[in-house]
Amino acid sequence: MAQETYVYKVFERFWHWSQAFLILFLAVTGFEIHGSFNLMGFESAVRWHNISLWALVILIVFAIFWHFTTGEWRQYIPTSKFIKAQIEYYITGIFRGAPHPTKKSVYNKFNPLQRLVYLGLKIFAIPVQVVTGFLYLYYKYPSGGEIQSIDMVNLRLIALIHTIGAFALVAFVIAHVYLTTTGKKPLEAMKAMITGWEDLEDDHDVANQSAMGAEDKKED
Amino acid sequence: MKKKLLPFLAIVLIPQIFLAIAILDKPKQKDPKVLEALKVEVQNRPKKAVDHSLFAELQRDFKRPQEITEACLSCHTGRGDELLTNHHWLWERESFIEGRGVVYLGKKNLVNNFCTGIGGSEGTCNKCHAGYGWQDDTFDFTQQRNMDCLICHDNTQTYEKASGGAGYPPSSGPLAPDYKYITANVGKPTKYNCGYCHFYSAGGNNIKHGHLEEALLNTNRSVDVHMAREGMDMSCTDCHKTQNHIMLGRYYGTASNDYNRATCTQCHGTTPHAMSKLNEHTVKVACQTCHIPTYAKVNPTKTYWDWSTACDLHDGKPIEYMDSTGRISYQSMKGTAYWASNVEPEYVWFNGQADHMLVSDSITEFPVKINTLFGNYTDSKAQIWPVKIHRGKQPFDPHYHRILKAKLWDREPGKGGLWVDFNWESSLREGMKIAGLPWSGQWEFVETEMFLPISHMVSPKEISLSCSDCHTREGSRLHNLTDFYMPARDRSATLDTIGILLILGSLFGVVTHGTIRIIAYRRRKKV
Numbered sequence: 001m002a003q004e005t006y007v008y009k010v011f012e013r014f015w016h017w018s019q020a021f022l023i024l025f026l027a028v029t030g031f032e033i034h035g036s037f038n039l040m041g042f043e044s045a046v047r048w049h050n051i052s053l054w055a056l057v058i059l060i061v062f063a064i065f066w067h068f069t070t071g072e073w074r075q076y077i078p079t080s081k082f083i084k085a086q087i088e089y090y091i092t093g094i095f096r097g098a099p100h101p102t103k104k105s106v107y108n109k110f111n112p113l114q115r116l117v118y119l120g121l122k123i124f125a126i127p128v129q130v131v132t133g134f135l136y137l138y139y140k141y142p143s144g145g146e147i148q149s150i151d152m153v154n155l156r157l158i159a160l161i162h163t164i165g166a167f168a169l170v171a172f173v174i175a176h177v178y179l180t181t182t183g184k185k186p187l188e189a190m191k192a193m194i195t196g197w198e199d200l201e202d203d204h205d206v207a208n209q210s211a212m213g214a215e216d217k218k219e220d
Numbered sequence: 221m222k223k224k225l226l227p228f229l230a231i232v233l234i235p236q237i238f239l240a241i242a243i244l245d246k247p248k249q250k251d252p253k254v255l256e257a258l259k260v261e262v263q264n265r266p267k268k269a270v271d272h273s274l275f276a277e278l279q280r281d282f283k284r285p286q287e288i289t290e291a292c293l294s295c296h297t298g299r300g301d302e303l304l305t306n307h308h309w310l311w312e313r314e315s316f317i318e319g320r321g322v323v324y325l326g327k328k329n330l331v332n333n334f335c336t337g338i339g340g341s342e343g344t345c346n347k348c349h350a351g352y353g354w355q356d357d358t359f360d361f362t363q364q365r366n367m368d369c370l371i372c373h374d375n376t377q378t379y380e381k382a383s384g385g386a387g388y389p390p391s392s393g394p395l396a397p398d399y400k401y402i403t404a405n406v407g408k409p410t411k412y413n414c415g416y417c418h419f420y421s422a423g424g425n426n427i428k429h430g431h432l433e434e435a436l437l438n439t440n441r442s443v444d445v446h447m448a449r450e451g452m453d454m455s456c457t458d459c460h461k462t463q464n465h466i467m468l469g470r471y472y473g474t475a476s477n478d479y480n481r482a483t484c485t486q487c488h489g490t491t492p493h494a495m496s497k498l499n500e501h502t503v504k505v506a507c508q509t510c511h512i513p514t515y516a517k518v519n520p521t522k523t524y525w526d527w528s529t530a531c532d533l534h535d536g537k538p539i540e541y542m543d544s545t546g547r548i549s550y551q552s553m554k555g556t557a558y559w560a561s562n563v564e565p566e567y568v569w570f571n572g573q574a575d576h577m578l579v580s581d582s583i584t585e586f587p588v589k590i591n592t593l594f595g596n597y598t599d600s601k602a603q604i605w606p607v608k609i610h611r612g613k614q615p616f617d618p619h620y621h622r623i624l625k626a627k628l629w630d631r632e633p634g635k636g637g638l639w640v641d642f643n644w645e646s647s648l649r650e651g652m653k654i655a656g657l658p659w660s661g662q663w664e665f666v667e668t669e670m671f672l673p674i675s676h677m678v679s680p681k682e683i684s685l686s687c688s689d690c691h692t693r694e695g696s697r698l699h700n701l702t703d704f705y706m707p708a709r710d711r712s713a714t715l716d717t718i719g720i721l722l723i724l725g726s727l728f729g730v731v732t733h734g735t736i737r738i739i740a741y742r743r744r745k746k747v
Contacts, residue, residue, distance in 0.1 A: 035707070035711065041688065043686065043687045043688075046497060095740040154704055163716070163719065167719030181734070182737075
């Protein structure tokens with residue numbers, strides 16, 4: 001049977017929402033710097049984009065520390081098990097009201113697709129954005145009257161990679177927000193990420209998963 | 221569900237605080253003490269130490285101006301030697317130009333895009349020479365007694381040089397100088413002295429430069445933040461500091477090599493802004509680019525000079541047309557002119573090195589570049605500079621592919637002076653004879669342009685350029701400089717299209733998926 005379980009710790013939620021906010025804020029200021037629209041003015045956009053970059057870096061440092069000290073990093077180890085089932089679930093199963101192919105628990109918070117995407121986010125997308133961001137920001141800077149330089153010839157390549165990353169992250173946020181509604185109830189996952197508590201199925205129910213699905217249908 | 225309040229507050233409040241700071245934040249300001257200290261330093265000028273009216277050497281009835289020079293040099297020994305190698309005296313400098321080697325260039329022999337050059341017309345052009353009697357190529361540049369001390373050191377503002385007098389003052393008439401009064405009041409050059417020549421180059425106030433003009437004698441902060449009368453009231457020599465008659469600063473339009481320039485950074489340093497991002501801009505952007513957003517702020521400047529229409533006479537007499545604002549739009553002497561006020565400069569890369577077209581050059585590219593400013597994005601010494609690009613038309617020899625030099629002036633008619641005889645053929649023949657170059661006898665007019673970097677009439681910081689004057693998709697001030705990537709101006713259109721399609725695709729995907737889910741859910745419910 002379902003049971004209220006404490007899934008997301010305080011730091012985890014703080015990290016998640018701060019990162020969410022920072023990514024959105026970086027997207028808004030970033031696309032203003034890109035010239036896509038005019039909101040707060042180019043100068044403010046640059047200043048706040050740079051401040052947000054530092055905020056994000058500090059947050060990431062704490063998050064890395066947290067993941068390793070708590071062992072939570074293991075949640076992101078990718079697996080090919082059930083990955084096909086998960087894709088099939090999103091393409092067909094979900095419309096039939098089929099049960100989730102994997103079971104969420106405190107020790108297995110993510111389905112295989114989540115593992116893969118979040119890992120990609122952590123070790124690829126965000127690092128690429130941070131590194132290109134720093135290069136963008138500091139590729140030439142005066143220091144003590146002398147010009148220190150990484151000797152990057154041009155901003156162009158860095159800027160284009162940074163733009164690709166930005167589009168990808170925005171697309172991720174759209175998909176991510178939508179997919180939070182695919183839990184048992186549409187707002188279940190959102191509530192869990194705010195309060196930390198979520199209705200999770202008991203271990204006993206694993207065996208009865210298919211039966212549970214049938215039961216749900218009846219209840220519907 | 222316990223302890224929900226604290227994390228919730230943390231989650232909700234922290235972004236709120238961040239946003240509030242973002243909205244309320246004001247950009248940092250530079251510590252005002254830095255500028256205050258500079259102001260004190262500039263105002264701390266030495267006072268005049270002596271009263272020249274008491275000197276026995278000057279208690280004379282001077283007949284010729286050379287006698288004054290001799291009197292000056294009798295006390296100020298060695299100053300004449302200093303001036304012997306000075307460009308105000310020689311009107312040329314030794315320069316090294318890539319592709320040409322060591323050359324001696326200056327007003328003496330260069331072509332410009334206005335009155336085209338002094339050759340053959342020394343008698344009138346050299347009114348502005350710091351000497352007496354340079355009227356042809358026989359002038360002796362070793363004779364110190366022919367130096368004109370007063371044109372720079374007269375503090376009475378009454379010393380005049382005669383028109384067509386080859387540097388001599390008028391010997392009689394209302395403008396003949398009162399030497400007794402003038403010699404009693406000599407001193408360091410004021411802006412009036414410098415302006416006597418530099419404001420009126422190319423034949424009238426502000427015609428050539430667009431940022432050096434008589435309005436600077438009495439101006440306000442919005443025109444020139446340094447020279448404002450009720451502000452710092454600085455004079456030319458406060459920046460163009462001079463020791464032993466070596467003036468700091470050389471005109472970028474005619475000086476080929478990058479040394480001994482007067483710069484903003486000599487006082488303001490290389491990190492004058494509070495914001496480091498702005499300081500970083502100085503790597504690639506000259507101070508002038510942002511801080512001189514427009515030139516010709518008070519009086520208009522000539523932007524176009526078409527010689528091809530010159531020599532049009534009415535009933536055998538030269539004519540002049542003015543436009544509705546009193547600017548001369550046509551002169552039989554000079555052809556057609558366009559003027560402009562409050563002009564946005566054009567922008568070029570410039571590393572301080574320049575090349576100059578010589579009359580002997582064979583021209584292959586049009587419009588003809590009278591001078592060339594070197595530099596591009598990858599040149600570590602080059603910065604983006606504001607320039608006045610003065611365009612026009614000059615006579616050209618289609619056979620020898622050379623710009624033709626016309627003789628413009630003579631005291632007497634019939635000697636080929638264009639402004640006297642209004643005859644292109646004879647003035648070109650005389651002009652090329654003086655230049656020592658062959659002429660095919662044919663001429664046509666070709667487009668020319670000259671690049672004049674802008675350095676004066678610095679605006680207050682409140683009206684300097686802001687980020688979005690350049691960092692903008694449409695109408696960027698730097699739209700012509702395309703050899704680098706600039707945020708907000710540049711993008712990959714393909715990449716942006718793909719990115720937008722990706723986002724729209726994601727939105728479409730989730731909306732479709734969600735809609736099907738809702739429909740499917742309702743159907744299941746009905747069953």
